[in-house]
Amino acid sequence: MSLVAAIDVVAALAFLGAFVAALAIKSHTRGVGASLKYLLMAGVGLYLFVSVSNVLEHAGITSVLDAYEDFAEVLFVPLVAYTLYSRSTSEQLLAAESAERCARNEHSLLMSVVEATPAGILVANEVGDVSLANDEARRIVGLLQQAMGGESPRAGAVLELAAIVRSAPVPGLLVSTGDDDVARTWISVRAMPLGNEGTDVARAVVVLEDVTERVLTERELEGYRLDLEQLVDRRTGELLEVNRDLQEANQARQRFLANMSHELRTPLNSIIGFTDLLLRELPGPVTYEQRIQLGMVKESSAQLLGLVDDVLELARVESGHGVVTLSEVELGARICALIASMSALAEVRGVRLACDHPDDVVVMTDTDKLGQIVRNLVSNAIKFTDRDGSVTVGVAARGDAVAVAVADTGIGIAPEDQERIFEAFQQVDSTDRARPQGTGLGLAICRELSDLLGYRMTVESTPGEGSTFTLLIPSAALADRT
Amino acid sequence: MYQESEIVDLLMVLFLTPIMAVSVRAIHVVGKRRFIAGYTAIVSGYVFTIAEGYVAPVLFNTLEHAAYAVGGVCFLAGVVALAHASRVRAELS
Numbered sequence: 001m002s003l004v005a006a007i008d009v010v011a012a013l014a015f016l017g018a019f020v021a022a023l024a025i026k027s028h029t030r031g032v033g034a035s036l037k038y039l040l041m042a043g044v045g046l047y048l049f050v051s052v053s054n055v056l057e058h059a060g061i062t063s064v065l066d067a068y069e070d071f072a073e074v075l076f077v078p079l080v081a082y083t084l085y086s087r088s089t090s091e092q093l094l095a096a097e098s099a100e101r102c103a104r105n106e107h108s109l110l111m112s113v114v115e116a117t118p119a120g121i122l123v124a125n126e127v128g129d130v131s132l133a134n135d136e137a138r139r140i141v142g143l144l145q146q147a148m149g150g151e152s153p154r155a156g157a158v159l160e161l162a163a164i165v166r167s168a169p170v171p172g173l174l175v176s177t178g179d180d181d182v183a184r185t186w187i188s189v190r191a192m193p194l195g196n197e198g199t200d201v202a203r204a205v206v207v208l209e210d211v212t213e214r215v216l217t218e219r220e221l222e223g224y225r226l227d228l229e230q231l232v233d234r235r236t237g238e239l240l241e242v243n244r245d246l247q248e249a250n251q252a253r254q255r256f257l258a259n260m261s262h263e264l265r266t267p268l269n270s271i272i273g274f275t276d277l278l279l280r281e282l283p284g285p286v287t288y289e290q291r292i293q294l295g296m297v298k299e300s301s302a303q304l305l306g307l308v309d310d311v312l313e314l315a316r317v318e319s320g321h322g323v324v325t326l327s328e329v330e331l332g333a334r335i336c337a338l339i340a341s342m343s344a345l346a347e348v349r350g351v352r353l354a355c356d357h358p359d360d361v362v363v364m365t366d367t368d369k370l371g372q373i374v375r376n377l378v379s380n381a382i383k384f385t386d387r388d389g390s391v392t393v394g395v396a397a398r399g400d401a402v403a404v405a406v407a408d409t410g411i412g413i414a415p416e417d418q419e420r421i422f423e424a425f426q427q428v429d430s431t432d433r434a435r436p437q438g439t440g441l442g443l444a445i446c447r448e449l450s451d452l453l454g455y456r457m458t459v460e461s462t463p464g465e466g467s468t469f470t471l472l473i474p475s476a477a478l479a480d481r482t
Numbered sequence: 483m484y485q486e487s488e489i490v491d492l493l494m495v496l497f498l499t500p501i502m503a504v505s506v507r508a509i510h511v512v513g514k515r516r517f518i519a520g521y522t523a524i525v526s527g528y529v530f531t532i533a534e535g536y537v538a539p540v541l542f543n544t545l546e547h548a549a550y551a552v553g554g555v556c557f558l559a560g561v562v563a564l565a566h567a568s569r570v571r572a573e574l575s
Contacts, residue, residue, distance in 0.1 A: 007547040014554030021561040026568040036511070040564075044557055047524065051550060070487035073528075077494045080521060084505040091509055 005058035012051035018044040036090075039083040046072040046079065120208035123194065125201045128162040140208045143185050144177055159189065161206065168193040168204035174211070186215040257315040261308045268308065272301045310441040313372075314424060317448040324366045324452060331365075331473075332357025332395045335404065338371055339393055342378055350387035353378070357395035361402050363473055369449045373457075376442040377406040377469045385410035385466075400475035405468055412463040422447040422457075484535045491528045499525070512567040513560035520556030523549045 022044055025037045050072050053065035114121050120137030124130045133141070144159065164170055168191040177185045188211045194203040275298045278286060286294065336355035346353035374393065381391040389409040396403055413421060420426050424444040450457040450471060461467035506518065527549035534542035 004544055004547050007544070007551045011547065011551035011554040014551060014558045018554065018558040018561045021558065021565050024565040024569070025561070026565075026572040040561060044561065047550065047554065047557075051554065054547060054550070070485070073491050074487060074494070076524065077491065077498055081498045081502050081505075084502050084509065087509045087511065088505045 002058055005055060008051055008054040008058055012048065012055050015044055015048035015051050019048055035086055036083065039079065039086065043076060043079050043083065046076050120210075122206050122208070123203060124161040124165050124206055125203045126162055126165045127201070128160075128165075130161070131203075136210075137206075137208055140187055140210060143210075144175075144187070146177075159206070159208075164189060164191050164206060165193075165202055165204040167191075168202075174215075184212070185210065186212045254315055254318075257311055261312045261315070264308045265305065268301050268305045272298060272305065275301065307441075310445060314441055314445050314448065317445065317452060324369065326364045326366060328362055329365055329367050329370070330360050331363050331402065331404070332360040334367065334371070335374055335393055335395055338374055339378065342375065342382070345379070346382050346391065349382050349385070351382050351385050352388075352390040353382070354390065354392045355394075356392060361395065361397065361478065363402060363478055365473070366453060369453060373446045373449050373471060374404065374406070376446050377471075380442055381406050381408035381410060381467070381469075384408065389466075398472065402473045402478065404471040404473065406470075407466065407468040409466040412465055412467055413459065413461040414463050415461075418459050418461060421459075484532050488528065488531050492532060495525050495528060511564065513563035516556050516560035516563065520553040520560060523553035523556060527553065 019041060022037060022041045025040070027037050049065070050069050053069050055061075057063045057066050114132070114134045117134070118136065120134060120140045122130050122133035122137040122141075141159065159175070164173070170189060170191040173189040175187050175189055177187075188209040190207045190209075191204045192207075194205060275294050277283060279291060279294050279298065332355075336357060339353055339355045343353055378391060378393060385391055385408045391406065391408045394403075394405045394407070396405070422443050425440040426444075427440040446469075447457055454474065454476075456472040456474075458470045458472070459467060460470070506514070511517070527546045530542045530546035530549055534540075534546065
């Protein structure tokens with residue numbers, strides 16, 4: 001066998017294989033697309049025929065097929081051209097079908113969204129023609145048409161759509177039906193421009209929303225707001241008037257207390273002074289009975305003077321005229337010195353008085369006012385502690401603050417009275433007639449002075465066991481000596 | 483010397499190939515390059531057929547038949563790939 005014959009055998013086998021393989025192609029398209037398989041088989045078949053003819057010829061078997069080779073070869077190129085054209089057309093058709101299917105799906109989705117949305121949506125052009133509208137849009141346009149007298153005008157005329165489309169984008173426009181506030185429907189109109197799609201006519205998507213309920217609610221709220229403002233103004237005026245009256249009454253009370261106290265102090269000082277003169281027998285001798293009675297007069301006058309002084313002090317603090325003068329004070333030493341000056345009183349009452357300040361602390365405070373607070377607390381403690389009892393004044397750090405505690409073993413205070421005792425002229429009921437009665441102003445003055453200094457006063461007490469009054473001085477009052 | 487049918491074949495190739503080149507770019511077929519190679523080999527065979535009438539007849543005759551054989555192998559490869567792809571696609575769908 002010659003070389004050419006051998007090559008022809010290879011060609012024949014290759015084309016035969018291709019022909020058989022083409023039979024196995026599974027066509028997945030219909031119509032023109034399906035013809036690729038058969039066109040391939042035809043093309044491959046032509047050259048299978050040519051190859052077989054060549055084999056027979058070059059192997060010296062027969063040349064009978066050679067006369068037909070030319071026809072096969074002439075057909076091949078047009079067949080390939082037709083195959084390509086067919087395939088190209090098929091793919092274009094498939095692409096067009098796919099695009100159309102996509103467009104249909106998107107249109108279906110868009111229409112579902114448009115129909116499902118609670119707002120009215122319509123597409124209109126600049127001459128007012130509507131090309132698409134959902135049910136809600138038709139309902140709203142119907143309402144507007146009814147409001148225009150039922151003449152069934154075009155939607156474009158009802159809504160002035162042409163103007164809206166021309167001025168798109170419209171962020172929010174409020175239109176209403178008629179002039180009757182009760183039956184009026186309020187519509188919110190928004191518009192977004194659309195592409196012209198090759199035409200000169202402008203189009204826009206118009207969104208209509210029935211906002212009647214919202215508008216009515218807003219109006220109602222606005223009415224409430226105005227009413228409320230008027231009410232607040234009226235009440236503020238009344239409160240200002242009441243406040244002015246209260247201030248005037250308070251000033252009158254202050255003036256009355258100050259004047260009365262002053263008017264009382266002058267004769268009381270005269271009574272005490274002249275009683276003292278009589279007791280010292282400067283005008284002449286007094287009898288034993290007269291001395292006792294003069295002593296009672298002096299003691300009562302002194303008590304009355306103390307009461308007047310307390311009233312004056314309370315009036316001054318309450319009126320806000322108390323002036324705070326701050327200075328550095330070594331708290332423990334200062335309080336112990338104060339306690340020492342009251343030891344005579346404690347001795348008379350048979351009460352042990354002690355001062356405890358393990359760590360001295362320096363604070364910025366008003367010495368006089370702090371001293372007055374401590375004096376009042378210690379005086380009260382001595383007054384309400386039985387003979388052989390004790391009163392202890394301690395100064396100690398408590399957290400960031402400093403606590404000045406006045407603890408006694410006295411009669412104690414019932415829980416229900418523990419807040420009341422800080423009010424003016426309020427005293428704990430005592431059945432012990434021998435116990436000296438106070439004015440009921442001491443603790444009130446302590447509380448007022450404590451507030452004035454920015455301190456906090458507390459009381460802990462158990463009836464029959466004693467009481468502890470604590471004055472908490474905040475850390476801000478601690479002097480920085482570093 | 484040449485035969486008339488061979489000239490007709492060559493003319494059709496010269497006339498239709500540019501048109502087919504435009505179409506072949508637009509289509510998506512598995513084994514497209516192999517089919518193009520097979521077509522090119524067969525068209526080369528046409529040229530060799532005409533050439534053998536003028537120079538080196540034995541050589542060009544051999545090249546002509548070799549070109550057909552190459553074309554057959556390329557078509558075989560292309561059709562096998564296409565058949566395989568169509569079977570896979572059919573299984574997936």
